[in-house]
Amino acid sequence: MRGISRRKFLKVSAKAGVAAFTAGAVSPLLGVVNVTEAKTTKRSKVTPFRFVVIGDAHLYEMPNHRFDKTFERAINDIINMRPKPDFVLFIGDLAQFGKVKELEKGKRYLDRLKKAGIPYRIIPGEHDWYLDMGKTWKEMFGRPYWSFDHKGVHFIGMNSILVRDYWTARNMSPWERMLAIAELECHICGLWGVREEQLEWLEKDVKNLSPDTPIVIFTHSPLWDYYPRWNFQTEDAPQIREILSKFEKVIAIHGHVHQVVYNKTGNMVHIGNLATAWPWPYPPVELPFPKIRMLRVDPGDIYDGVGFASTFIDDTFLGIMKYHTWADLIPEDIKDGVPL
Amino acid sequence: MRGLKTLALLGAGSVLGLGISFIFNTAEARKPFTEEDLKLMNEELIALVKKGDELWHSPKLGKNGLTCANCHPDAANTNPHTFPKFQDNVGKVATLREMINWCIERPLEGKALPEDSEEMKALEAYAIYMYRGYTLRPGDNTRAYPPVRVESGPGYP
Numbered sequence: 352m353r354g355i356s357r358r359k360f361l362k363v364s365a366k367a368g369v370a371a372f373t374a375g376a377v378s379p380l381l382g383v384v385n386v387t388e389a390k391t392t393k394r395s396k397v398t399p400f401r402f403v404v405i406g407d408a409h410l411y412e413m414p415n416h417r418f419d420k421t422f423e424r425a426i427n428d429i430i431n432m433r434p435k436p437d438f439v440l441f442i443g444d445l446a447q448f449g450k451v452k453e454l455e456k457g458k459r460y461l462d463r464l465k466k467a468g469i470p471y472r473i474i475p476g477e478h479d480w481y482l483d484m485g486k487t488w489k490e491m492f493g494r495p496y497w498s499f500d501h502k503g504v505h506f507i508g509m510n511s512i513l514v515r516d517y518w519t520a521r522n523m524s525p526w527e528r529m530l531a532i533a534e535l536e537c538h539i540c541g542l543w544g545v546r547e548e549q550l551e552w553l554e555k556d557v558k559n560l561s562p563d564t565p566i567v568i569f570t571h572s573p574l575w576d577y578y579p580r581w582n583f584q585t586e587d588a589p590q591i592r593e594i595l596s597k598f599e600k601v602i603a604i605h606g607h608v609h610q611v612v613y614n615k616t617g618n619m620v621h622i623g624n625l626a627t628a629w630p631w632p633y634p635p636v637e638l639p640f641p642k643i644r645m646l647r648v649d650p651g652d653i654y655d656g657v658g659f660a661s662t663f664i665d666d667t668f669l670g671i672m673k674y675h676t677w678a679d680l681i682p683e684d685i686k687d688g689v690p691l
Numbered sequence: 692m693r694g695l696k697t698l699a700l701l702g703a704g705s706v707l708g709l710g711i712s713f714i715f716n717t718a719e720a721r722k723p724f725t726e727e728d729l730k731l732m733n734e735e736l737i738a739l740v741k742k743g744d745e746l747w748h749s750p751k752l753g754k755n756g757l758t759c760a761n762c763h764p765d766a767a768n769t770n771p772h773t774f775p776k777f778q779d780n781v782g783k784v785a786t787l788r789e790m791i792n793w794c795i796e797r798p799l800e801g802k803a804l805p806e807d808s809e810e811m812k813a814l815e816a817y818a819i820y821m822y823r824g825y826t827l828r829p830g831d832n833t834r835a836y837p838p839v840r841v842e843s844g845p846g847y848p
Contacts, residue, residue, distance in 0.1 A: 411756045535764040538845050580841050632768035635837030651780050651797055
């Protein structure tokens with residue numbers, strides 16, 4: 352049972368509640384359903400909810416910076432959302448140069464969510480990391496990869512920005528190392544990924560989950576090869592996709608690209624989040640889904656080209672990701688959201 | 692028809708003219724540049740492009756820590772081959788240099804460069820070099836064009 356029929360079955364089972372197995376078994380659309388599958392479906396039933404993804408704040412140390420204004424506006428909008436989102440995920444690059452003061456400033460904004468009764472989770476981006484190799488970030492936020500279950504969905508967050516050592520042989524200072532990777536088109540940094548330790552962890556993390564478990568995975572960078580030149584990629588994404596291939600459906604959400612972009616690989620749907628700081632241009636490659644993109648940006652308006660996203664997950668694990676913007680950025684046919 | 696005849700005559704005339712000038716100016720006729728000449732001239736250009744690349748990634752042009760590369764990695768979305776063109780954000784036909792200054796003054800909150808300065812030349816050279824091979828499309832406001840595709844390294848020789 353795959354694709355649409357699977358989804359229809361889940362819908363039927365959710366509505367019918369305890370009668371799910373019977374309904375599925377006699378459904379003329381689906382034919383005979385075996386007992387094991389009906390049971391697992393019942394177990395992984397999703398209670399609908401909404402969560403928010405925000406990221407790429409790139410906060411600078413100086414006060415009243417333009418990126419403070421856009422990030423603060425996004426935080427206020429999230430606090431005022433009704434109904435409240437269940438949680439917020441910050442998808443990396445809170446700071447611009449990984450400085451303590453930048454990260455502290457970011458944490459102050461994020462903690463306002465917590466005070467308003469909205470918990471948040473966070474993963475790192477390269478801008479948070481390469482001044483002190485994640486020391487400050489880890490002291491503030493804890494482990495850079497994790498998983499948790501929420502209303503029937505298994506959420507995974509990973510640190511996808513680990514590069515090979517480009518600084519020791521070049522005798523670079525921590526500041527020089529940071530400045531190099533702060534450039535999107537860094538000439539010397541190489542490709543990044545999650546690396547061995549996290550791959551092993553991921554394998555263990557999902558080992559005992561049944562294939563119909565709804566999975567959402569967050570990484571700073573996309574889990575497909577978009578434009579490696581700008582690290583719009585994750586080097587060991589093929590291994591991640593392989594580990595997650597047993598699941599019926601995986602929703603992968605990433606930051607880093609500062610733009611609207613969407614793709615599908617196997618059982619996964621991938622979607623990019625906007626930055627609150629500034630938009631990146633589209634790279635010199637064809638978009639896999641050209642209609643899912645953002646419109647022309649007015650560079651004179653600090654509130655154009657930026658924003659955040661909220662995702663509604665329904666009882667069949669169909670997601671709708673809606674971009675929240677303050678300018679005319681999103682094309683008409685995806686204004687109400689992109690189905691995931 | 693008459694127009695075509697005129698054109699044909701003009702064409703013949705200019706060929707003749709070239710022939711005559713070639714005969715009269717033999718002493719001053721230029722040989723093609725040698726491989727060595729071309730190499731040296733290209734090195735000069737690349738040095739300017741490199742200077743532009745450094746400035747492109749330097750916060751010293753502005754006052755808020757931002758660089759040109761914050762929004763234009765590899766000079767993306769600068770579309771140098773579409774200038775001059777009407778810019779709706781300045782309400783007139785503008786050159787690439789004017790738009791570079793627009794970005795320095797607004798998003799970077801810095802001070803405009805003299806348009807004939809070495810720094811401006813370098814920034815312009817870098818942007819144009821990252822769009823090498825594009826057909827000139829003055830006035831094209833229809834879309835944003837990506838820069839040349841770069842596999843690795845700085846993006847120029």
